Amino acid sequence: MKKNENNHRSCCAGSGNPEQLQHERYLCSPLFEDITAEDMQKLMGCMKGFRRSHHKGEIILMEEETVQYIGVILKGTIHMVKEDIWGGKTILAYMQQNEIFGETFVVQRDNHSDVSFVAATECEVLYLSFDHILHTCMNQCMFHHILIENLFRLMGEKNGQLMEKIQVTSQSTLRNKILKYLSIQSQKQKSRYITLSLNRTEMANYLSTNRSSMTRELSAMREEGLLDYDRNTFVLKNPPRKNE
Structure with a gap:
């Protein structure tokens, strides 16, 4: 996916204090395409973003749990898993570095997950409050609108991944x-x-x-x-x- 030159430089070069470097690292994700490093720092405060590490095999989100955040994978691989009543598990999809997860369920009226998300490797995830993504702040920041556009595009791409799964298993x-x-x-x-x-x-x-x-x-x-x-x-x- 093509990114603008500012994002590419920020993602690959990196300079400044540790917090700024971390914000520039986020720009590697398509979710933040066309958002500058300067705006990224403001966005993190606006979206109530926080990072969390997960160990391999850890259940990040369990089936039927309430979903309030969208996860951006900064490192590692996460599996979307469905378990049947006998305990059999099926991998429905797998998400890798810079991809997102949880967005399908957080937008539903009954925002409970129908699947579990499991860390397939050691993972680091950036979490963003969906409520703060959906409802723009009083400043009406342009980067907020860009973020929403990117989110809807990525949701469409995720549907494409699930269609691939159907093609295979059918x-x-x-x-x-x-x-x-x-x-x-x-x-x-x-x-x-x-x-x-x-x-x-x-x-x-x-x-x-x-x-x-x-x-x-x-x-x-x-x-x-x-x-x-x-x-x-x-x-x-x-x-x-x-x-x-």
């Missing part, structure tokens, strides 16, 4: 699910050599299958020359036959 066979998932990642990375952020267990969870079944299918696909892989790196080779 495939009729496990092989087709794997191929669809890898195809989407290949298109995103614009290469047949792709690196996945999910490990094997997480990938199987995302595909709504178990790891052993997925591992067997991947081995068969490699033997047939469809792909090759080493840990989280995959190479897509020959296209699948039409009847697959």
